[in-house]
Amino acid sequence: MLIAYDGTEFRGWAKQPGVRTVQGSIEEALERMVGSPLKLSVAGRTDAGVHASGQVASFPAPLAIDPIRVQRALNAGLAPEVVVRDARLVPDGFDARRRATAREYAYRIDTGPVPDPFMARFVWHRPGQLSVTSMRRGARLLVGEHDFSSFCRSPKLPASTVRDLRRLSVSAKGQYVEIRALANSFLQQMVRSLVGTLVAVGDGKRDPETMAVVLAARSRAAAGQIAPPYGLTLVRVTYGKH
């Protein structure tokens, strides 16, 4: 299933007892439809308040199920906050998380003097100009296969903190600045931490050349603040040819 959601009113993707999550909402609706519990595998476990336009989730279907009916039933119950954009049958053994080869996130910043009510749920309103040139210079030093532990939420370090950051671009359009990050996978809060650090660079508070030092430090304290969740959207998940 290709899924989009406004994450504002959810405590993130991952199911947790007693709170409203995207996974929990979809699994409940699926269970009502097929009559037995199902567990979703997902490409990007987004945090509370983070959005998705191109999330991918899969589940082992217990019977010959019509993907169009699944899409309609879920949208009837969950849209427009959560929308199944597409649904299709995949070969046995496909798993949305394990088979994903890359994830792409977009982070949007509004640098204008006052917020825009139409964009407020999906951007970080942070008034004041940012130097896109400096941010790009800093971003270039972060691209590549590195140990990103400086950009990972500290308490829960996974076995490996090496990730292949294939692209980290910064673009500006009017008062909006967009940062796009593409990697094989991301550590927890990694994109928001990259964004917070690049914003400090764009602000002139950090020198773009220090990005190499931040990486080498392998310590959360070396990076900048973590940007707020609502500016972040998972836009695309890539799978191999097979």
Added chain:
Amino acid sequence: MLIAYDGTEFRGWAKQPGVRTVQGSIEEALERMVGSPLKLSVAGRTDAGVHASGQVASFPAPLAIDPIRVQRALNAGLAPEVVVRDARLVPDGFDARRRATAREYAYRIDTGPVPDPFMARFVWHRPGQLSVTSMRRGARLLVGEHDFSSFCRSPKLPASTVRDLRRLSVSAKGQYVEIRALANSFLQQMVRSLVGTLVAVGDGKRDPETMAVVLAARSRAAAGQIAPPYGLTLVRVTYGKH
């Protein structure tokens, strides 16, 4: 004051006892600031659920007041749902409603198969293609100075139902159709009634040539359904040179 708002959670602009309205929220915040009650004059009294990106409201300031401080105080309390985009002092006797020479509204329709969570608050999701060519043909017959009582909410007809509809354009971009309406002023629910009727034309349910008949009928029953409020945004108010 130039004002933008997401009208989703408001019962419209106009103050009413016991319900949350845009006027009520702004007047309360102003009263807290200046210490005495103030009454806003507004260019467009938007209905419940209708948005604005370029609303204009004025009030007689009881003392030498700094417009920048007014803007900051209101935004501190109301943004990002309601945002004062600009505030300035105007000559005595200026009145945002009486001095307005034109109002422009935009109505957005999403014709795609599934809604978009990022746009859902601000568009009418109405799946299925619309003939923009037919809609434009119908729109051309509605432009001009006419008695628009067929497009006015019946119970409350004002003294005159003649309005000068200067522009009624239909444009398409991908799955989105946008209708723009510009007039000296509008009758109640007039834009939504024009939109509902044009959608019936775009759907093939009405012939574009019948628009002249609808106008001539001077009866609400002659027009099409009223489009839902959430697709509608007041985008601009025009004032004369003085």
